[in-house]
Amino acid sequence: MSQLATRRLPQLAQYRTDAVTRHLCAGAHLDEDFAREVDIELTGDRLNAIGLTLGIDLIALARHARAAVRRIDVRDRVLTWICAVCVWAAVPVLLYAAAAGPAGLGYAAGLAIVLGYGSAWWLVHRTESEARGAALAVEHGSDRAAGLAPPVEPEAERRLLEQKKANVVPYTASAERTNPFVGSGSKLKEMVWQPIDVSRPADDPAGGGKLAIKPFDAIDLHTFVAREMENIAGLKGLRARNRLYVIGNHVPYVTELLPDRLGMPRSQIPKQLVQAGLVQSGAGMRTYLSLERAGEGGRAIVSMHLRARLQHPSLTWEVSAYGIPPLQARFDRVNQLPVDGFERWWSLVSYATGATLSLLLGAPRRVSRRSSEQRRRARTLEKWRREIDKRHLLYDYGAADSIRERVSDWKQLGFSERTDSQDFLQRLQQGVLIATERFLKDHHVDTSSYDQAQQVINTHTYNFQGDIHGPGNYGQGGIINGPGAGPGGHPSGGGQGPSHP
Template sequence: MTSDPTSLPPGGTAIAVDRYLCSHAHLSPSFARYVVTELGAPSLRSTGQSFGVDLIALVRHATAAYRRAMWMRVLLSADLAGLVMAVLLLLVSGSLPYGDAVGGFAVVAVMTGLVLPYAVILASMLDAHRYAQRINSAGADLRDLVRPVDPRLERRLGEVMTGNVVVFRGGFPFGSCGLPLGSWSIDVDATKPALDPAGNPRQVMPFDPVDLHRELTRTVRAAGIPDLRVHNRLFVGGTGLAAVPTLLPDPMDRPAARVSPQALRLGIARPRPDVRTYLCMEKVSWNGELVVSLFVRAGLVAGDLFVEGHAFVLLPVRAEMCGLDRLARNTREILWYAARDTFRSAWRQLGRSPLDLLRIGMLHLARSRALAVDRRRVLRAQILDRGADTSIRALVADRNRIYLFALSDEESILNALRRRMLSGVEQFLDKHGVDTTQFTQQKLNIVNTNYNIGTALANAMAIGTNAVVGPTGQTQPAAAGTAGAPPAGSVPADPPWAGTP
């Protein structure tokens, strides 16, 4: 079976975040195993949003790196077993017939067993650095550097990259969107007419939330902000897929990543407790490393227009995953550093390779058992949360703001998106003859709202009109239960692949 290239989204643009993730897969076997397992292993749960990451390129590089690391561990384990047997044979060779010949063979086997780990590990390290160097000097598409994987997997990841639906786990729909920047809401009487220049009431033109979403989409897109993606996206709770039947074509497989335009409109016009459509504005900057997202939803209840907004940011990639910046730049340096690292780690890797294989086997066994439990729940018609906790892009994002320029860009992007969105709502209401006095006051309150952004370069910074910093130099923490704030522990401080083989 061959892959149909027309069924896949275009190749990645080799932006910084793609280069960092693909190269880190070659330099970190634990990360490569996590990517292969999370993106490629059978599951009944959804895959988190990509936020511009080329998942197809990532899974290709991770698969190549994972296979290389597994072959190295298998060879090292076999060498360790042969070395132990050769040493035992050497010890008992004196009591065996033809002891001298057996002892000589055992000596040769021991010497080979002592040299082979260096050769295996050195070859593996050189291959990993060779791929990382190719990624560093690649052109526009990282996919062509390695062989494709299962075409069905690539098609599914292509749908995730271009999808218009998010199936989330638990009660928080934005768990893969990064750190919260703030939430707000506006409530306006949409039946109160505005006054014309003569002071007479204007006629209020009826509208529905779908009209407002459509108008906001056009307004923000027309703003001309570069690298801005504006689209409606359906957010569905992991236990509420029955409300959107097309989301689960196969009950024994992952949920789909795309729904029809009609399902999107229903999520706006008739929202449910666990199914709602948001207008998503995603501004990608810093060569893909900084993503500011604004999610807006409008609702109309008994003549009152309700508009809510939630803003988040995905920070640049964690420093430990930026090994691409520290790679050797020529063949001589690559050989030197690979030989040095091999000399330092050969015996440690030789000794732990059987244990690593055992631990990897136990991890796969645990995942297989969890999948079997999920399938039994489906067969018994029990409730199963099929949502994604988070995404790989959110897991690799830093948790602390260490770049002052990124902090400034983050603030300016959020202000630009929020201002254009609020202006779009105001123009829409005015066009339909609705009095905007109440809206204007609430708009000013939102624009002047204080919000604190962590720390930058170890200095507390408070952003916004009349913002303050705590007396100890630390920013004031957000109040517990603040709308738009992710649940505690939703994105771990340490990535899930840390400490695994």
């Protein structure tokens, strides 16, 4: 044993622990639509809760998305200015050409092309070069991803920091029927384990009768499992947290969760409220112990949501297993970019030459469209806030999904992620059983009923391929594409809420 403990082996290359965060930050610099979606969702004014996003540094992602959006906005504003200058300059140019004849017309046209198109080409080239440089820096750099981009608003960063340790998750009412664990990905299995009789005291090992059962409740059991699971299951880095899951249109019933009905819900509430959801569930409110484990580099994530149903004389475990596959293939673009030399120079020149004309001519329309969309979002929010304030509308504040879910793809699931994730889930199941047995023995409960239930529970297996029966899922052989529903809310009583409130 001592020889094994002192054995020296070479260190193999490892995935970076923040690989997914860096991939997404790099993707924000290379994908305008994704950058704008992230910027609006994480830092914009809204009513709906932000979906639980596992395995991602949201502050870093928000910073890089904002930097990418600002870079593109500056480019399009300057391109719009170039268009305007070209239009205003057209009148004197034409007058000069009319006076100078055909030769003057050719000279004037050439000058306009050189000045207008040349300026636009240089701007497009520089902007793309900066975007690629930022993407490569965050993907391959040694500094923390969050330190490679300027901060966003302090209030937004504070909110995102709280989101990292969220102990409450508001989810939209429509998800209650399909996927209440918003942010955990696709459902793999849901079940209620075999009941265990906890009313019979254990035999006194010293002889002479029975031991007195030590009183306990669901809070004690959840606390014990959360504390012991990492060591019992042998899963280093396991994250265990009790969370209160609340249906979106029931959020106003918890003042600490929604101190302002015209704002978005908080992501952290007093611990006592979370514990209260264990002892007795509220209206549309239940507390679960969420066990989350990320695979190598965070490429795939599994989670198991447990709820102890302790109703004398029996105990049952409600168990839901969920999984998130790796990122979509489009986020691998950063690893396909030429890094230096002639290839990088030629790639940028080719891009600028092919994209400049369309970007130049479309710049005024894009600037106008973004302004219109911003005003539309503001009007939509103002409308819902007026309805909530004046008509006391019961609004659905719940999240419909999360960024991590939307950018995942089951088609990218490899053999390693699949087998590792199945191992994690089996270890979690076995760990819960072992922890439950130890807890019952510590409280002097006869575990003979547990032994019988364990034989049934151990037959449950997990297939890390997603839920092929869920609405909107499609594919073959159990492989599905990740959920694609966008964020939004639905006020009770009909009508759809804003897309990004």
